[in-house]
Amino acid sequence: MAGKISTSGDNMFDVLRNDRITINVGGFRHNTFLTTLKNIPDTRLSWIAENHPNSSDYDPVLGEYFFDRHPRIFTEVLNYYRIGKLHCPVDVCSALFQEELSYWGINERDIEPCCWVLYKRQMNTEETLKTFHLDNARKASRDGCDNSKGKESGRLLVYLDPRR
DSSP: OHHHHHHHHHHHHHHHHHHHEEEEEEEEEEEEEHHHHSSOOOOOHHHHHTTOOOSEEETTTTTEEESOOHHHHHHHHHHHHHHBBBBBTTOOOOHHHHHHHHHHHGGGGGGGGHHHHHHHHHHHHHHHHHHEEEEEHHHHHHSSSSSSSHHHHHHHHHHHHHTO
16 A cells, blocks of 8 residues: 555655646746646747747756846746735836736736736836827927027937937
């Protein structure tokens, strides 16, 4: 009887070992289980779990999947599969977070209510800034570059938007 229990336990460990998967995102390795990746259906990671190891992202030599994506955001993505709650990191731009969610096949509406307000506020701010820049570009074009007001307006934009 003891042999059966030991064998059963060994089989369980074999199943867990075979179910384990390594995902390298931006140089950071994440270990999880194929069954975990099946928790959120119709996403990139669930597809990988269903088709393992038949993916161009899989490196059979290293025994891992590699994605040249944002590793900090992937931590939140993977935690979503683990605990069923999607949180948005406060130190990441919402537009970047949205882009990464889209890549992984996750809908932004799955973001938890505690993070939703900040996420939407950042997205709205980004849209407002785009409109502001577009309006100023139109005004500068209409006014020409000769007047000092247009030049000062351009300088002001440099201070407001460090990307310029």
